[in-house]
Amino acid sequence: MLRLTCPHCGVTAEETELTPGGEAHLRRAGPDATDAEFESYLFARKNPKGVVFERWRHAHGCGKWFIAARHSVSWQVFGTYPAQTTEPPADLIETIRAAIPTWEGWQ
């Protein structure tokens, strides 16, 4: 059971306080999307053995959504940040790169 720090209220929460929301930073495909774009948006997930960006809601707390960057094998958490953004913060990207020089990047 993970422990993640909510960037909105500062609480380090047990996983039971949180609800998961799957891969973060998906770009929504709207009515104009092609079949391939829409399929990718709905179903295709990166699911890497490595750094994942996941949406979590502090459901039994402040109610806010945030994004956690963590390692799917070691469970190392590199950081959390509010979900109200289209890309991870630059300093977090640097942190991950420092920890994993071979990291392919978040996109």
Place this chain on the structure above:
Amino acid sequence: MTRRITRLDRGGRLIDRARDITFCFDGRRIPAHPGDTLASALLGAGHVLQGRSFKYHRPRGPVAAGAEEPNALVTLGGRARMEPDLRTTTTEAFDGAEARSQNRWPGLGLDLLAINDRLSAFMPAGFYYKTFMAGRSWEKLFEPIIRRSAGLGPAPTEADPDSYEQAYAFADVIIVGGGVAGLAAALEHGRAGARVWVLEQTPHWGGRAVVDAEADGATIDGLAPEAWVKAALAELEALPNVTLRTRMLAAGLHDHAHLIALESVADTTPGADLPRQRLWRMRAGKVIVAAGALERPLSFPGNDRPGVMLASAVRDYIVNWAVSPGKRIVILTNNDDAYRTALVALDAGIAIPAILDLRKTPNGPLVQAVRDRGVRILPGHSIAKVLGSKQVKGIALCRHESRGEAWLERIPCDAVAMSGGWSPTVHLWSHCGGKLAWDTEAAFFAPDPDKPPLGADGKAMAQCVGAAAGALRLDACLASAMSAAPQVETPAEEPIQPVWVTPAEAGPHLRAKMWLDFQNDVKVSDIQLAAREGYQSVEHAKRYTTLGMATDQGKLSNINGLAILSQALDQPIPATGTTTFRPPYTPIGFGAIAGEARGEIFQPLRRTAMDAWHEDQGAHWEPVGQWRRPYCYPGKAEPHSAAIEREVLAVRNSVGMLDASTLGKIIVKGPDAGRFLDMIYTNMMSTLAVGKCRYGLMCSENGFLMDDGVVARLSEDTWLCHTTTGGAEAIHAHMEDWLQCEWWDWKVWTANVTEAYAQVAVAGPNARKVLEALGGVDVSREALPHMSWTAGPLGGFDARIYRISFSGELGFEIAVPTSQGMALWSRLLEAGKAFDIRPYGTEALHVLRAEKGFIMIGDETDGTVIPQDLGLNWALSKKKADFLGKRAHQRSFMASPDRWKLVGLESLDGSVIPECAIAPAPGENANRQRNTQGRITSSYYSPTLKRGIAMGLVHNGPDRMGEEIIFNADGKEVTARIVSPVFYDPKGEKLDV
């Protein structure tokens, strides 16, 4: 069986000889002392035979003295307190305990199911797989026999009367294991001021060191280990930051140093006013695993006979409990440690006829000490056979480097102590990703300190110390646990010689008598067969042979099994690797896992403001989400069907009232609220006029129908969204998800106000008259037309009144603050008396809506249904550029006209079609299942139409009006005609009055 009183005259450091207690084993009274385990007391009373094996029902005695015991499993307690599969070696004896042997029939001594043993040649590795994969006839023939004869203890059939609790704890350091390594680590971290917990699974501190010192005289800082442990405990107890717990098993180590531990609170005092067990969820900065090591059995012919035991277990029984499995014990070993057993046995007056050492020239100080006492030591010798069946009568001696066919001698004895070396207890380390490294010198897998399980910070969250880290010798053990380690005096030891099979050249016949996994009856020959049949992965071989399964999870068999698999595959042991270590370390009962979450408090029960009144009226309850709602209000001796019919007809003919408080109510407010709702709903909500209501549909992004309900626009920037009862929380979360994660720059606020309002539906031709009788705001046809709302005083209540209908009749829903709900309900009942008003429940609600062809989320929808399937195209806005689900509806399968669609269904004979009915179609599908062309989604008896009515999804249904199709339920066929789903008042004349 012959009774041999084997309680020794002296010793027994854990038992209180001054006090006597008694428990029952298979109906026999067994004398014991406080401090005994069931195993020690049974051995003390001469009962070596304590169990039967799983597959072959072979007679078994305890092979261990602790948690690794595979054989000696019993059922404890009777009736509701019955608990199966408890190890006698870890179950504390208490006065009045009742234990029963398992997996035998009719009795432990005479087990007729032991016929399986004679048939063992026909039940080799993979027997279950081969049998069950062979085809149906085999299944039919063998399955009942196997089910009867295979198995461990029975499950209790009554509800557990004991209580269990769950607790939480947070610590800087949690130390697992209360031996000298654990206590040394506790001193280290406790003195430094860390919040420390020390968990010891047994009732006693000190672990192995205190027992072993009885043999070798080792000292710590000049003290006997027992005295050192006492001093360490005294110091730790005085530290306010240190918590010491015995009888607390660390069961599993999970992500981010989350440790699950089970504390035994009142296991030995059934019926006491205490929780029986306490399950702890602990979070640690770091977990220090000081869980010791497990001794390995040796694989020799007949090593499963009752009386063949681990050498360390024999030592434990003698030193801790003053019992011995025999009076003449032969020792078979490949290392020096087993000589400690010889020393304590000799001290206790037990004869050691011979020590068979698999090594060629053993000569360490411990060996020398035993030799000096005149014991016959036979280097390079082994056991060709264990003589005796239900108990050991002797051994046949052979050379280790032989086929085991030439017996050199018979040595009479009544027990055999074996030692194949030790394996660090790495379970917790491995549960959460810690890696192991094979130590060739020591012949064990030890934690690889360079590959620990990681915490959230990317640093090691666990550390192994002492024997668990591979530091078996006392000096190394303490040095690994403490920076300023105490001075240790302990004898030197010569290296172990890894031996996985003895005699070394044993043929198939003898290998089939060498047990690896005692509990599951897996032998050396089975692993070798699995390897020959191509099961080269250790995980596959485990599942094929069942090695390491069931309650002991291979604590004794794991390393030996994979060593033999490695030999069979001709590869080094590290290339084979281990199977996955999974929590829990030893089994945990469901009672502790459930904790307080049982019965009434399994989950919260939500009650409306009128709940007590419903209860008073004898309402039959229906759970809906976490709410309970009246299903119907049966009169005395009135069947539910009659009550439902009465309630439906009340609404159709005069007026009824329903507690609708549980409907979800979500306020959506803000400058962008209209724009937001246009995305959330398939309909256009931004154009809804203030004062009006609109029925709305919500789809998920993949197009499927999620929820529905009436939306009212309360003001220029405020909407109230009604959801289904079960959907309120999920829909609120869904809205927040989109607002926070996709359209976070939109100015919208949501609030789930479901519990803030009590709501009453008043429905029926006389509904308006009831409201008018209360007096207040104008509810006339002109002032409050269908699908509009008004607010104002109603009978003195501060009410909001929606003119909406889910029954097809003139209907109002009146919302008041929850605190006034009961008062409103009473006033409506009073005012409705003149019209014979009746409360109606959820089932009448369902019948009323089905008569009108209204859909119900969860009946007509199941997560695969789109609005178009239900004829709800009118609710899909064509004007909107976008809404959740719009793009999905353009996908080829969704847009296809060739789908199962909603229709009404009338059975030709007027009967109610079973709800589970399916309409078969000719032919078979790709899975060779019968094709289908439709299914029932709702089916009721309609009191209004006096016949059965149903809705269903039928292939191209709306194009097949009038067609008759056959439905099938449980083999019964019903012919139905496809009709419009609107059975009642198709023109809607009843509504517009």
